Each structure stands twice: as structure tokens, then as C-alpha cells.
Amino acid sequence: MTSAGQEPSAVAPDLRSNIDDEDSPASAERRLESARDIRQRIIGLVEDYVAASQREEGPFVPGRTPVRYAGRVYDEREVTNLVNASLDFWLTEGRYSAMLEKALAQFVGVGFCRLVNSGSSANLAAFSSLTSARLGERRVQRGDEVITLAAGFPTTVAPIVQHGAVPVFVDANPRTANVDITQLEEAFSSRTRAVMFAHTLGNPFDIDAVLTFCRRHDLWLVEDNCDALGSRYTTQLGDAPDTRYTGTFGDLATSSFYPPHHMTTGEGGAVYTDSEELDDIAASFRDWGRDCYCKSGKDNTCGIRFEHQLGELPFGYDHKYTYSHFGYNLKMTDLQASIGLAQIAKVADFGAARRRNFAYLRENLAHLGEVFDFTEATPRSDPSWFGFLATVREDAPFTRGDIVSYLEGHRVQTRMLFAGNLVRHPCFDEMRERKSGYRVIGDLPVTDRLMERAFWVGVYPGMGIEHLDYMIEQFIACCDSFGVH
Ligand SMILES: Cc1ncc(COP(=O)(O)O)c(C=O)c1O
Structure with a gap:
């Protein structure tokens, strides 16, 4: 039987623990060999299966094969990793999680990374970290304000509300569909403590403007990088221009690994930062709020497990069960992490x-600029685009509904810009009625326009030229039918 609490090696699969203690070394070795052989055979079969099943998908048939807005892109490496992780049967955070945290931190260019079970959990862990008493005067408290974007995804904002802080919504810039930086100063008040924006559809927000604002007022910055892993931005705030990945500019940043995103683990996400202190706090919120930072299956990493005196607990109370935050359990499993590693x-x-x-798409649809506004990359950015956003102009002879139903009717998937205008959703009904709990800067006209007129189609790596050409044909055919050539 596999012994509980024993961590598998990061190099070779842990098969020794399957061996009965009473076995002689020779028979144990034989069994070990045979388990290794079986694993090898399983992995070989899995490779064959993935190759065969992907061949079965067949060629693209215009009008029949759906042109998806996004999807998983994988080969045998993801599946063999997953099968290996399942044969390890470690299940919770383990060797694959450790490797993925390291690889992700290295890729993004940050010191610390924690895996979590979704992008929403990443936002929750990141924002919760800012509320920690360990941050003293700088922590975000109930009633403090956090500046965010109204055109976005709900779980960028949900943690702010859940912690009793007040989201202050600014409008979007019509060209980038990202934060209108001219509203930042107006949004600021004596209660402002933090700024939390997403890089909309992979397009970095104006990082230099936002960072300058945050530094001027000593505010935390959380980058919701869920839709932008791999996007780059060149900051000019240092001595020389410095090009870095998004997610390295804020105090904390987050990723989502839900299948449409830049990489997938099924459900999954990550919180990353360059601050060891924030990383410790994020880990605590992720792991039940505990003070202890032992990895899953480990005891006494601090070496003084029974020698702490914290809160009003008796001296020596087990550090493993000592809680410094009101936390959650947001951990990713090793099965998910194994996919992420590939x-x-x-x-x-x-x-x-x-x-x-x-x-x-941009090049081949450019001639339709009289009926669509197409999103532009933020100056000094190089987005790893999540989608291709088009806004139907007011003077176009058709509506968004017309083009969206034409595309969908021809098997081209479309999506809205997530929540459109967040404050118009039913989750705001109660706060709207009592006129408290959030603030809005101006009337959010650009956000409303995006809500009413914008939609996006996919650019994900699973698309070939045939998908793109077909999609372009459908855009053109729809416009043709309304006399736009
Ligand atoms: C900007 C943004 N933030 C957060 C999330 C939430 O990620 P998840 O679906 O993994 O919870 C999403 C989801 O697509 C998103 O687009």
C-alpha cells in the first residue's frame, strides 16, 4: 500500500511505496521493474491514442467545422503528463505543482508563484493578500476604495466587494478597450488604497500611466493577467526602456488556466509577485489561512513547529494548525499542474x-473600417491577444445582433466583452438601490458602447489559415449583404 505523506521524487516516479515491507530486496526490485515497465507501456499506449484520436478529427470543412473562439491546444505531452500524475496518485499539490510554479515564475520573470484552482481564485488570493494585518497601515480595510474598470470580468471585482472595500469604476479608452487613464486622478480619494485592472483581451493597459499614478499616491497595483500571459510592455519609467511581460509590473498579478486562455490546466490559475512577503501572505490565504508554510505532505519545515507562541494560543501549539488569516482552500491538484507543465x-x-x-485578421478586415472599430494595441505594448475585438459603428447599416447572428449561423463562434458594463448587472441591484458600496466616475459611455456594440472572435493557436480565411469571408459576406463592400 502507498504510504500517506510520502512525497514522490521529482525525477523518477515513486513506485517503491507500492512494495510490501516484508518483500526481500530482490523481489522488491523485480516488482519495481515490473511497475516501471507497466508505466512505460501505459505511456506508450497513451501516446498512440492521442495521435490516433487527433487524426480522427479530420480536415476543416467550411461551414461545417465550427470556428471556435478558443480551445485547448495539446498533444501527447499533456496527456502523458496527466497519466503519469494519475499513476503517482499524489493528487494534491506535489512534484508537478512545484515544477510548474518554478517554470511559470521563470517564464513571467518574477520571484514567486503560487498555483491556485482558477483565475478567479487567483484574484481572490491576490486581493485578499492586500487585506492582511501583516501589511500594517498599508493594508486595504473595509470601506477603503479600489479603482477598477467597469468593462471587464466579474471576478476581477468580486474580491473587492467581498472584503467590504469599495470598487470605483472608471471608463474604458475607446481605442484599446482598456482603462481610460485620464479618469484616474478623478477616481482618487483619501480612501483609495489600490488599483486592480485586467489587461483586456491580452492588450496591456497603459502601464506607465497606471504605475506613475500608483507611485504618486502610494497605492497597491494588482494586474489581472488572466487574459494576457505572454503579452509584453516596454516601460519608460526607468533609466532606459525596459520590455517585460505583463504580470511583472504590479505588486501582485494573476493568471487563469481555464481552457480558452493562453495555456490550460482545465480549471486553474496562479498568483505571482516579486515580494516574498506578499507571496507568503497569498500562500496563507490559499492554504486555509494557516501560518504554517509546509508543502503538502511535509511537517516542520520551519524547524520550530512546536515552539511558536502566536495569538492567544498556548506556547507550542502545533504551527500546522495555527491561522493568521481567514483563508480558503484554493490549491491546484498535481493532475492539473502536470498538464500545465507541458x-x-x-x-x-x-x-x-x-x-x-x-x-x-486585422490586415484582411482593414477595409471594413467604415463599419467596425477594431481594437488597437496600447502604445509600447506587444499583446499576446486573447481575442479579436470589433465594435459595430453607429453609422453601420447593420447592428451587432445582425453580424453576430450571421457569424454564429455560419459556425463562427463569437463572444461579448465579458460582462460589458459590470455595474449594470443584477449583482449590483441592491447596491444600486441603496446608492452605496461602489462609485462610478462619469457615465461610462465607452463601457456602455462596448456592452452594446462590441463582440470578439478567436485568434487562438488551434486556428489554421483555413479557419481565418473562412472567418474573413463570413465577415465580408455579411457586410456585402448590407451593401458594405
Ligand atoms: C480578466 C479575467 N479575470 C479573471 C477571470 C477568471 O478566470 P477563471 O475562469 O479561471 O476563474 C477571467 C476568465 O476568463 C478573465 O477573463
Whole structure:
């Protein structure tokens, strides 16, 4: 029987623990060999299966094969990793999680990374970290304000509300669909403590403007990088221009690994930072709020497990069960991490494909600029695009509904810009009625326009030229039918 609490080696699969203690060394060795052989055979079969099943998918048939907005892109490496992780049967955070945290931190260019079970959990862990009493005067408290974008995804904002802080919504810039930086100063008040923005559809927000604002007022910055892993931005705030990946500019940043995103683990996400203190706090919120930082299956990493005196607990109370935060359990399993480890090795290539696909659509739809406004990259950015956003102009002879139903009717998937205008959703009904709990800067006209007129189509790496050409044909055919050529 496999012994509980024993961590498998990061190099060779842990098969020794399957061996009965009473076995002689020779028979144990034989059994070990045979388990290794079986694993090898399983992995070989899995490789064959993935190759065969992917061949079965067949060629693209225009009008019949769906052109998806996004999807998993994988080969045998993801599946063999997953099968290996399942044969390890470690299940919770383990060797694959450790490797993925390291690989992700290295890829992004940050010191610390924690895996979590979704991008929403990443946002929750990141924002919760800012509320920690360990941060003293700088912590975000109930009633403090956090500046964020109204055109976005709900779980960028949910943690702010859940912690009793007040989201202050600014409008979007019509060209980038990202934060309108001219509203930042107006949004600031004596209660402002933090700024939390997503890089919309992979397009970095104006990082230099936001960082300058944050530094001027001593505010935390959380980058919701869920849609932008691999996007680059060149900051000019230092002595020389410095190009880095998004996720390295804020105090904390987050990723989502839900299948449409730049890499996938099924469900999954990550929180990353350069601050050891914030990393410790994020880990505590992720892991039940505990003070202890032992990895799953480990005891006494601190070496003084029974020698702490914290809170009003008796001296020596087990550090493993000592809680410094009101936390959650947001951990990723090793099964998910094993998939992510194969994916992270491909993220740079995925990003190149996203950029190529976006540029191809942009170039071949450019002549439709009189009916659509197409999103532009933020100055000094190089987005790893999540999608291709188009806004139907007011003077176009058709509506968003017309083009979206034409595309969908021809098997081209479309998506709205997530929540559109967040404050118009039913989750705000109660706060709207009592006129408290959030603030809005101006009337959010650009956000409303995005809500009413914008939609996006895919650029994900699973698309080939045939998908893109077909999609372009459908855009053109729809416009043709309304007399736009
Ligand atoms: C900007 C943004 N933040 C957060 C999330 C939440 O990620 P998840 O679906 O993994 O919870 C998403 C999801 O797509 C997103 O687009």
C-alpha cells in the first residue's frame, strides 16, 4: 500500500511505496521493474491514442467545422503528463505543482508563484493578500476604495466587494478597450488604497500611466493577467526602456488556466509577485489561512513547529494548525499542474500564433473600417491577444445582433466583452438601490458602447489559415449583404 505523506521524487516516479515491507530486496526490485515497465507501456499506449484520436478529427470543412473562439491546444505531452500524475496518485499539490510554479515564475520573470484552482481564485488570493494585518497601515480595510474598470470580468471585482472595500469604476479608452487613464486622478480619494485592472483581451493597459499614478499616491497595483500571459510592455519609467511581460509590473498579478486562455490546466490559475512577503501572505490565504508554510505532505519545515507562541494560543501549539488569516482552500491538484507543465513549454509559441492570427485578421478586415472599430494595441505594448475585438459603428447599416447572428449561423463562434458594463448587472441591484458600496466616475459611455456594440472572435493557436480565411469571408459576406463592400 502507498504510504500517506510520502512525497514522490521529482525525477523518477515513486513506485517503491507500492512494495510490501516484508518483500526481500530482490523481489522488491523485480516488482519495481515490473511497475516501471507497466508505466512505460501505459505511456506508450497513451501516446498512440492521442495521435490516433487527433487524426480522427479530420480536415476543416467550411461551414461545417465550427470556428471556435478558443480551445485547448495539446498533444501527447499533456496527456502523458496527466497519466503519469494519475499513476503517482499524489493528487494534491506535489512534484508537478512545484515544477510548474518554478517554470511559470521563470517564464513571467518574477520571484514567486503560487498555483491556485482558477483565475478567479487567483484574484481572490491576490486581493485578499492586500487585506492582511501583516501589511500594517498599508493594508486595504473595509470601506477603503479600489479603482477598477467597469468593462471587464466579474471576478476581477468580486474580491473587492467581498472584503467590504469599495470598487470605483472608471471608463474604458475607446481605442484599446482598456482603462481610460485620464479618469484616474478623478477616481482618487483619501480612501483609495489600490488599483486592480485586467489587461483586456491580452492588450496591456497603459502601464506607465497606471504605475506613475500608483507611485504618486502610494497605492497597491494588482494586474489581472488572466487574459494576457505572454503579452509584453516596454516601460519608460526607468533609466532606459525596459520590455517585460505583463504580470511583472504590479505588486501582485494573476493568471487563469481555464481552457480558452493562453495555456490550460482545465480549471486553474496562479498568483505571482516579486515580494516574498506578499507571496507568503497569498500562500496563507490559499492554504486555509494557516501560518504554517509546509508543502503538502511535509511537517516542520520551519524547524520550530512546536515552539511558536502566536495569538492567544498556548506556547507550542502545533504551527500546522495555527491561522493568521481567514483563508480558503484554493490549491491546484498535481493532475492539473502536470498538464500545465507541458503547456508552459509551449506558451511562447502559442503567443506567436496568437499575434500572427490577430495580425492576419486585422490586415484582411482593414477595409471594413467604415463599419467596425477594431481594437488597437496600447502604445509600447506587444499583446499576446486573447481575442479579436470589433465594435459595430453607429453609422453601420447593420447592428451587432445582425453580424453576430450571421457569424454564429455560419459556425463562427463569437463572444461579448465579458460582462460589458459590470455595474449594470443584477449583482449590483441592491447596491444600486441603496446608492452605496461602489462609485462610478462619469457615465461610462465607452463601457456602455462596448456592452452594446462590441463582440470578439478567436485568434487562438488551434486556428489554421483555413479557419481565418473562412472567418474573413463570413465577415465580408455579411457586410456585402448590407451593401458594405
Ligand atoms: C480578466 C479575467 N479575470 C479573471 C477571470 C477568471 O478566470 P477563471 O475562469 O479561471 O476563474 C477571467 C476568465 O476568463 C478573465 O477573463
